[in-house]
Amino acid sequence: MNERKKAEERFAKAFHANPNPMGICRFSDGIMVDVNEAFLKHSGYEKSELLQKSALALNIWVDRHQFARILQTLKTKGRVENEEVLLRNKAGEIRTIIYSAERISISGENFVLFSVTDITERKQKELVMRRLERLSLIGSMAAGIAHEIRNPMTTVRGFLQLNMSKLASERDKEIFRLMIAELDRANEIITNFLALGKDCSLPKQTKNLNQVIMELYPLIQADALNSHMNISLDLGDIAEININENEIKQLILNLVRNGLEAMDQPGEVKIITYMKNNQVILAVRDQGKGIKKEMLYMLGTPFFTTKAEGTGLGLATCYSIADRHNATIEVTSDEQGTTFYVLFPL
Ligand SMILES: Nc1ncnc2c1ncn2[C@@H]1O[C@H](COP(=O)(O)OP(=O)(O)OP(=O)(O)O)[C@@H](O)[C@H]1O
Ligand SMILES: [Mg+2]
Missing domain, CATH: 1.10.287 (Helix Hairpins)
Known part of the structure; x- marks a missing residue:
């Protein structure tokens, strides 16, 4: 066996056994020629779905400008190091990735060897x-x-x-x-x-969240009527959880009020409850203008507000109440509206 063949074998072994997701694509057209096991596991794709296709055609890159910028750097510098990018996996989830790549030559042809680290x-x-x-x-x-x-x-x-x-x-x-x-x-x-x-816990009782919502409903409805909006409920079959009722009422009220305030035209705020992964989920969905991506990280900071009449304490209170219930808050938002999810562990 000649030296070159041995070197290629060593490379192939290091590539396929590497715990970091890696791949190789052709430089000229971005066609994938090989990916390792870790990459398949991470992306959720089968090998046959990836090979001979370009990353752009597979819709892996969330931001095409980002892709073009990286390609340009590879052209001029031959490598990119630890760039934070957004990639879509097969399930359609957007992941935050640290992307590194290097232009390499195999049998006289130019390829790109890339590796990704998921930091989502x-x-x-x-x-x-x-x-x-x-x-x-x-x-x-x-x-x-x-x-x-x-x-x-x-x-x-x-x-x-x-x-x-x-x-x-x-x-x-x-x-x-x-x-x-x-x-x-x-x-x-x-x-x-x-x-x-406040970090001490207030007294809690085992209660069904749906019942709390029903008790609060007249108040919420009055709020909505005042602003010519609608409230609807979609209450699922959920387990009882340990809560401080007053605090949870406050949390729901703050989220619903934000939803109502986010809508310029008559729209609907929906309160939804359901079970998922052994958690009771409370979701408050509005049809408002949404929250800008760059604002998301500011949510929950006391006195952060974009409203002329706002204090900016509503969400900070929600986060602190959720914290005292070991619950977490997640947000999804686009131009069609915003949904706040409160996840209560059982
Ligand atoms: N459902 C939502 N849709 C759009 N933006 C929202 C939504 N919820 C919160 N926000 C944004 O987050 C900011 C902070 O919300 P928060 O409830 O903490 O304060 P506020 O509503 O401005 O004032 P306060 O609740 O104290 O009266 C809001 O000013 C708004 O910009
Ligand atoms: Mg508010």
Whole structure:
């Protein structure tokens, strides 16, 4: 056996046995000529579905511009290293991938040897961690300040109330009432904000989420009617879970209100419950304008709001309530609307 053949065999072995998903495609037209076992496992494709087809034809690349950019770099530099890209697997899921590739020559023809590392889960975890860190940092700083602000506010409110009774004119009284109402509003914001930092668990009861939703329904419906929107329910057969009812009501209300506020034209907010993978899922779906992708990571940050009248505490409260129920929140969103999922483990 000559040296070259031996080297090729060594390469083939390293390629096929490699635990990292890898593949080889022709440089001129992107046609796949080989992929390893790890790649098949990761992408969900059979080998026969991939070979002799181009990645573009297979619709693997989510962003064609990204693909073109990588091709250009390969042309000019001969390699790309650790580029973060979005690839679609066979099931249609979009995965976040670290992509590296190198132009290689086999028997005088140009090929691209590429390898991919899936960081989707890691990125999601990082996102959650960042949110939690932000919450606890902002929380501990602001909790101190919020507490201190309340005392002078209580004093001012007391004096306003005392002096209001001495006023003769109805107009002056109205102004005082307004001042008191504004102080109460500020106080409520502080109360909500302080509740975010609460890490002790409130008393919980075993209850069916559908029942909680039904109790809340009249209130939600009144909200919807006020804004000329519709509410619909699709409540499935779900297991009972351990919840603090008041907190869960607050969570549902905040999500539904966001849904109603997201719709410019009359539309519908749907509350859905079902079981999936041993979890009780609560979904709130709206037909609103959606959330921009670059905003998604900001959701749940206290005081993040895009609304003129918003406080930006609604979702932060939801995340903190979910956290106290060991539940997680997931979001999907496009121009047709947004769905918030709350996943309660059994
Ligand atoms: N269903 C949704 N559709 C579109 N955007 C949403 C939706 N839910 C939340 N958002 C975005 O997230 C931001 C933060 O929401 P959050 O509920 O925390 O605050 P808010 O609704 O602005 O104010 P608050 O709830 O305190 O009155 C909103 O301002 C909005 O931009
Ligand atoms: Mg809100």
